[in-house]
Amino acid sequence: xxxxxxxxMAYDNGKRKLAVLDGLTLHVSRGEFVSVIGPSGSGKSTxxxxxxxxIAPTSGAVLLDGVDISGRTGHVxxxxxxxxxxxxxxxxxxxxxxxxVAGTPxxxxxxxxxxWLPRIGLGGYEKAYPHExxxxxxxxxxxxxxxxxxxxxxCLDEPFGAxxxxxxxxxxxxLLEIWEQHRRTVLFVTHSIEEALFLSDRIYVLSAKPAKxxxxxxxxxxxxxxxxxxxxxxxxxxxxxxxxxxxxANGSPSHAGAVPIE
Amino acid sequence: xxxxxKRSSESGQNIHTKxxxxxxxxxxxxxxxxxxxxxxxxTAVFEVEPWLLPSPADIWNETLExxxxxxxHTVSTLQIAVGGFAAGTACGLLLAVALHAVPKLxxxxxxxxxxxxxxxxxxxxxxxxxxxxxxxxPKILIISLVCFFPVLVSALQGFAYTDAAMMQxxxxxxxxxxxxxxxxxxxxxxxxxxxxxxxxxxxxxxGAVVSEWLGAKRGLGMYIQMSQASFETARxxxxxxxxxxxxxAFFYGIGLLEKRMVHWNRRKE
Numbered sequence: 001x002x003x004x005x006x007x008x009m010a011y012d013n014g015k016r017k018l019a020v021l022d023g024l025t026l027h028v029s030r031g032e033f034v035s036v037i038g039p040s041g042s043g044k045s046t047x048x049x050x051x052x053x054x055i056a057p058t059s060g061a062v063l064l065d066g067v068d069i070s071g072r073t074g075h076v077x078x079x080x081x082x083x084x085x086x087x088x089x090x091x092x093x094x095x096x097x098x099x100x101v102a103g104t105p106x107x108x109x110x111x112x113x114x115x116w117l118p119r120i121g122l123g124g125y126e127k128a129y130p131h132e133x134x135x136x137x138x139x140x141x142x143x144x145x146x147x148x149x150x151x152x153x154x155c156l157d158e159p160f161g162a163x164x165x166x167x168x169x170x171x172x173x174x175l176l177e178i179w180e181q182h183r184r185t186v187l188f189v190t191h192s193i194e195e196a197l198f199l200s201d202r203i204y205v206l207s208a209k210p211a212k213x214x215x216x217x218x219x220x221x222x223x224x225x226x227x228x229x230x231x232x233x234x235x236x237x238x239x240x241x242x243x244x245x246x247x248x249a250n251g252s253p254s255h256a257g258a259v260p261i262e
Numbered sequence: 263x264x265x266x267x268k269r270s271s272e273s274g275q276n277i278h279t280k281x282x283x284x285x286x287x288x289x290x291x292x293x294x295x296x297x298x299x300x301x302x303x304x305t306a307v308f309e310v311e312p313w314l315l316p317s318p319a320d321i322w323n324e325t326l327e328x329x330x331x332x333x334x335h336t337v338s339t340l341q342i343a344v345g346g347f348a349a350g351t352a353c354g355l356l357l358a359v360a361l362h363a364v365p366k367l368x369x370x371x372x373x374x375x376x377x378x379x380x381x382x383x384x385x386x387x388x389x390x391x392x393x394x395x396x397x398x399x400p401k402i403l404i405i406s407l408v409c410f411f412p413v414l415v416s417a418l419q420g421f422a423y424t425d426a427a428m429m430q431x432x433x434x435x436x437x438x439x440x441x442x443x444x445x446x447x448x449x450x451x452x453x454x455x456x457x458x459x460x461x462x463x464x465x466x467x468x469g470a471v472v473s474e475w476l477g478a479k480r481g482l483g484m485y486i487q488m489s490q491a492s493f494e495t496a497r498x499x500x501x502x503x504x505x506x507x508x509x510x511a512f513f514y515g516i517g518l519l520e521k522r523m524v525h526w527n528r529r530k531e
Binding site: 052053054078084086087088101102129 | 425427428430431432433434435436437441445446449450452524526527
């Protein structure tokens with residue numbers, strides 16, 4: 001469904017060229033949960049901005065169902081890293097925003113959001129404002145906002161990056177459950193190896209800047225998945241493999257700042 | 263936890279504002295009261311001439327006596343103040359939206375707007391009288407000018423401070439220019455806009471009084487001048503008291519409107 005074909009991106013600030021992406025190729029099939037993992041500052045956000053059409057790649061193309069959407073916005077739904085709920089909108093109106101932007105009348109969009117809120121554990125919070133919610137609850141609303149968007153492909157940009165470890169763990173299990181029920185097409189950007197293995201069907205491991213794919217990993221675990229999976233020997237083996245790919249030996253970061261081993 | 267946060271969201275307004283409003287307003291009110299008492303005592307003890315400094319009691323009595331006349335002047339001043347405020351803020355807001363919509367124009371004009379704030383608008387009043395005479399037009403114009411800039415500048419700032427991540431999100435999901443403005447830029451501008459409106463509201467009363475100094479048939483500014491000419495100092499004070507009260511009421515009214523429209527912003531204050 002989504003194909004990123006040899007994407008390259010270089011910024012030219014006059015003095016020197018900064019290459020961010022270097023011929024990055026990946027694809028996501030319909031109904032698939034694909035993660036992109038890479039060292040921090042490896043251009044993961046740039047990749048999402050290109051897929052979302054905010055910036056055009058220097059070369060290469062983004063294809064959605066065979067149509068070139070490079071540099072065109074509005075074809076993916078999006079869940080950003082930081083809390084971007086609108087403080088003046090109630091929870092239900094925030095969740096309805098994606099639908100409203102797509103042209104659904106607010107009344108109807110709000111009704112859909114209201115039906116969904118209990119399913120994501122936020123029944124009774126329809127009229128609350130974002131500042132009245134905890135960080136984890138806010139991210140659930142942001143996720144619902146993306147989920148209700150009419151676009152098939154959801155891009156999640158380190159959605160749990162700003163949460164504390166325990167909340168993050170809860171949110172991963174929550175997301176897994178929701179996703180396994182609805183199977184939307186997801187491109188998930190993260191820097192947590194465990195999170196990627198726990199949630200995804202496939203994982204792309206990126207190199208440091210300029211980013212390219214160093215390894216594509218099929219995650220072999222059957223669904224539905226259980227939290228017990230996290231102590232599965234195969235998961236632990238894959239985890240240390242990705243650790244090595246990202247340039248971390250024995251769990252401690254190398255000083256060169258995550259140089260990929262190819 | 264969920265119960266508690268729900269409850270505070272429903273009745274939060276009462277819990278948060280009522281006790282703190284009294285706590286906030288109490289000490290300054292007491293200070294005003296003490297000043298008045300001290301003032302009254304001083305005029306009595308030192309036997310100050312009433313034409314030099316009337317006592318608060320003198321002023322009160324004079325106000326009661328001249329009440330009907332004071333009221334006519336007040337209505338007149340209030341009319342031009344509100345008219346000028348409405349015209350000035352409407353123009354300021356419209357221009358802000360226009361400049362925001364055309365970035366090139368904004369880049370050209372914005373520095374000039376900031377510079378022009380150094381011009382004391384009140385000093386332009388005599389010029390306006392030269393051009394437009396002594397009717398209501400130059401008065402409305404001067405008040406509009408005084409109210410125009412705070413609204414223009416605060417609205418432009420509000421638009422400029424729109425959250426970058428939220429804008430990115432909106433663009434990513436395909437929001438067009440109008441949706442961007444209606445759903446994101448306008449609501450996020452409101453808190454800034456209201457701080458501009460409050461400044462304008464206070465300026466509008468001041469602008470009205472000053473414009474009447476330059477020549478008017480009615481109005482508190484004219485009343486002050488007449489009273490000064492006849493050494494009716496107590497009347498000057500009662501006119502000043504009315505002006506202060508109206509300014510405060512105006513300011514408070516805008517504040518109430520703000521609370522209704524920007525209730526979500528209370529947390530940040």
